[in-house]
Structure formats: structure tokens, C-alpha cells
Amino acid sequence: MSTMIVPTERANVAPEPTTPWRPTRKNKSISSIVFLISVVLSAAIVLLTGLAGIDGFGLAFFAVFMAATIVRSFRLNQKNRKDAFVGVLIASAAVLAFFPWMSIFASVILKGVRGLQPNFLVENMQFTTPDDELNMGGAAHAIIGSMLMVSIAAAITLPLGILSGVYLTEIRGRLTFLVRFVVQSMSGVPSIVAGLFIYTTFVNYTDAFSGMAGALALAVLMLPTVARTAEEVLKLVPDDLRSASYALGARQWRTSLMVVLPTVRSGLMTAAILGVARVIGETAPLLLTSLSNNSFVFNPLGGPIGSLPTYVFGLLQIGTENSINRAWTGSLVLMIVVLILFTTARYIGGKDKR
């Protein structure tokens, strides 16, 4: 009996996938020692020679580490030597590619946090000059203006974006290719062109800069993002679900409206959120449509209105110390908003897939 069991047991044990090309522990420890030595050496170079600053250190480190890698790979064959060489190149390219936005995250947080006081979130700039101390005045008007415009834009874009997603996945009419192509190319319309378009139409006809105009310009920029995300999300709905609905006798409109769309409700929320994240920091179109304002405006048709991007932009151009500090704080708030939107989108989107 036991002889019967052994082979089946053996058959049940699947071989573990191995990766013999991975570095061994000895190799790894040597690599980290080389890494540390390179750090120390390049620090010494920066201290003792003309090279300076973080860029000088980076350059020195790159040179030293590259030299070490080449020396280490002397005993390997040419193929592996090349691999080690390219590996260092790719890693340095990656560091260079990631450095700017790491630096941006860090500097926005470090410089912005000073001005992030309660007054920044509740007061406006009506009675404060940009040069005043940071405990006076705030960006509440700008935050409210941004919220107002972005919500109007989302309210306009979301239905249109969903409709075009439904068209691309459910109806699949003759224009499917064209619609997809146009949505793709429209996502590259420069933001300032969207602003100019609304300026030549809406602002010209109503004869006034307003929050509504700003919202329309943002809607133009938001539509492609929402439409594309909605399409991606709707594509994930399994065809079985549609077939089952048809088999139960439902018509296409019922299937789409009552089966397909409710299935991806949270995905569509993600689409809206990503759209908002795309436009919340847009400055250029607002410079041509909603201008800016130093006090609270709650009426989208009530003339120029403040917004976070134009607030930051305006302060940056004044250029005194306190105004630049305010601009950093504005950027920090902007970035926190984007971060929150993204985390929410990820959280909701992750729910859908499960």
C-alpha cells in the first residue's frame, strides 16, 4: 500500500521555480561592500577636490562605482562584463529619472509646511498683502474656487465620459475607431488652447470672466481622461454578464443601464477622480477664463474667481520671500489634494477588481 502512495505524493510536489541567475549571498555582500566604499570614496572626492554639491557627489559616485564594477567584472567573460556595465548605466538612468520628482515631493513638503497654519485654510487675501507674515491671510477663497470649478467640470464631464465609454464598449457602432482616436488625440490638447477656446466662445458671449468659464475650460481637459478611464473600466465587465442578461430577455438598454453600469459603479467613480486629479492643478486655462480674485466668490457666474493654481502663480510672480513661502504652501495643499484623490481612486479601483 505504501508503495502505491509514494509515487502519487511525489507527483503532487510541484518543483519550485528556481532562479539560478540571481546573485548569491556572497555576491550580494561583496556588492554592498563595494557600494559603501564607493560612497565613502566619492564623499572624499567631493570634500577634497573642486566638485561640489549633490550633483558633484552623484557624478563622483557614478564614476567610482562604474570603475569598481568594471574592475570586478574583469574575471568574467565579455557577455557578463557588458551586462554588469549596462546594469550600472540603467540604474543610474533610473536614479536620474526619479530624482526630480523625489526632490519635488521633498521640497514642497519641507518648504510648504511652514505656512500650513489654520489661517491658511480659513482666511482669504482680501485684507492681507502677499508680503504680510504667514500667520495672516490664507487661501480659503482659492480652495473654494477650485472646488467649485472642478465640481462643475466633473458634473459636466462625468455623464459625457460615461456615455462615450458605453459607446465604445456596449454599442460598438461604426464610429468606434474614430471616437477612440479622437479621445486619444484630444487628451493632448494643450491646456492653454482649451482656455483660449472657452475665451473665444463663452467669455466672449457672456462678456465676463467667470468661474463657469473656468469650469468649462477644465471640462474640455477632463473629458478625455474620464472617457478613457471609463472605457478601460467597462472593458473589464465579463461578457457572460451581458449574455446572461440578454438570455433573461433584457434589451440592450436595460442590460447596459441596469447590469453593466452598476457593476462598475466604483470604477466610474475612479474615472471621475482621476479626471479631477488631472485638472485640479491646471493653471494656464484659468489665466484666460476665470482670472483670479482675493476674496470669496461663491457664484460661478459672479465674475473673476480665485483658484489654487492661479493663487500660487500670482504669488510666485510677486517674488518676495513671504509670497514665495505662501506659494509653496499653496503647492503643498495642491499636492495633498492630488495625493488624496489618487489614494481614493486606488482604494476604490482596487475594490472593483476583487
Place this chain on the structure above:
Amino acid sequence: MSISPSVQATPEARELSVIFNRADRIFRRIVTAGALTSLILLGLIGTFLFVRSAQIFNDRGLKFITGSNWTAGSGDGIIPDDFSIGPMLTGTILVSVIALVISMPLAIGGALFVEFYATPKVRRVLTTLLDLAAAIPSLIFGIWGVVFFSSYGERWSDLLNSRFGWLPFIKVQNEVFGRSPFVAGCVLASLITPIITSVSREVFSRTPRDLVDTCYALGGTRWGAIKTVVLPFGKSGVIGGAMLGLGRALGETVAVYLLLNIVFRYNFRILESEGGNIASLIALKFGEATEYELKALVAAGFVLFLLTLVVNMVAASIVERSTRRR
């Protein structure tokens, strides 16, 4: 010899015919109308910009593109209006090309690193951060560029000038290195790198895993696998991503406005502190423009619109083709 292939075991799948009733047809019409808004919108943007600026194209003709002056007239006709966008058009292309040249190797390297060199945990973190970085507003890149990066940019420019000053496009006339196309191009590069990286990473991650593992199994190195499998497979996707980045760089307003001295003169020396692009020209002149000048600005916007539309359509078709072939 002649065995007739007429015997079929399974019948062909029956074609499902769908009969739409009135409710369906109304639904389809509404959805189609909704989907067509983006098409109509794109048409409207083009039409309105063109109609509003037709007078300029009529008055100035081709000189609007080739001329090199932007002078507002005195209004009484003593100094005539003279609007043309030549330097700004070349400036737009110059700055974008600098940005693209800098960011392409970095983006490809970054994408390869994330996909093939980083450990799974690091990869997940970097992918999330990358998506977030692609969503940082350009305004924040602008303020970072002005306050933080420009001192580095000046130092690098100085270095470049002293080492490679004999090259015609690097030579400068005045040794003031700030606010030059090079500095603006660097900041634009850091702005479009996350976009290109994230598109490239997406494409690289679709490389058939089997092929890569086969390469390793045959004794290939990591670089061997990348060179023979990953790069050929992802080439068109990367090109599409680069075009998307280029489209973004061509239309960038705020970062360029903050980082470049906008001067109306043809300038191809990348370290000279003068230049400009169409988008920043519009932002700069919009506030105090006369009615005729506004029309000229709209005309400039129309040219920019056409330029980016062409770039993006090419990008869209490349990306579309590369993802469909899969």
C-alpha cells in the same frame, strides 16, 4: 488523393442577430450623441480658433509664421501692428526637443529598472509613485524649477559652456546662464519623464514572460534578454510614449513662462538666456492685449493646436497599433 473536406464535426457558430426595438434605438442614439461630443468639441475648438483668427491669417498670410516681430502698434497708425510667431514657434520646438533628448534615455532606463531590476516590493512602490508623479501639476514643476533647480541649471550651463563652447549651439554671447532654453528644457524633461516612463513601463511589462525566461534559460544575461526581447517588443510603445511626452512639452505654458526669458529673437543657442514658446507667449501677452493683438494670440493658439494635434494623432495611432498587435 482527393479526400473531400466536406465532413464537418461541429456546425459553424450561429450568428446572433439582435433586433433593436424602439427603446433600444433611442438608447443607442443618446449614447452615440454623448460619444460624439468629444468629436464635435474637437471640431469646435479648431473652427472657433480659426474663425476668430481668420483676419490675422488674411492680413499677414505666411508672414505670421515666418516673421520675427511681435509689436503692438500705437493705434493711430504711426507704428503699425506687426505680429508674427516665428521665434516662438522655433522656441517651442527647441525647448521640447531638448526636453525629449534629455528625458528619453532616463525614461527608458527608469522603466527597465522598475520592470527588470527592482525587487517586487520596490517595483510596487515605484509604480505607485510613478503614477503619482505623472499627476503632479506642471505649476509645481515650475516653482521647483525656479526656486530649487535653476541654480544647478546655471552651474551645469557654465560647465557646458567652458567645456563645449566651441560648438555653435552651445556658445553664448553673454555669460548669463539662467532662464535659458537649456534650463527650461531640463525642467520640462523632468516633467515629461514620469509620463514616458510610465507608458514605457506599461509596454515593457507586457513582454511575454516566457520569452524573457527562455532567454535566461539559454544562458543569456539580463542585458541580453532586454536587448533581444524586451526592447524590440516594446519599441513602438516607447515611441508612442515619447510622442505623448513631446505633445505635453509642446503645449506647456506655466513651467516655460516661469523659467524662460521670453525674447522675440531667433535663438538656437541653448544656453543663451532668451527664448520662449507659443503657449507662454499667449499667457504673457493676454492680459494687456488690444483687440487685434488678441486675435493674433488666438491665431498663435490655433497654430499650436494644429501642431500638437498632429503630434498626438501620430502618437495615438502608434500606441493604438502597438497595443492592438498584442
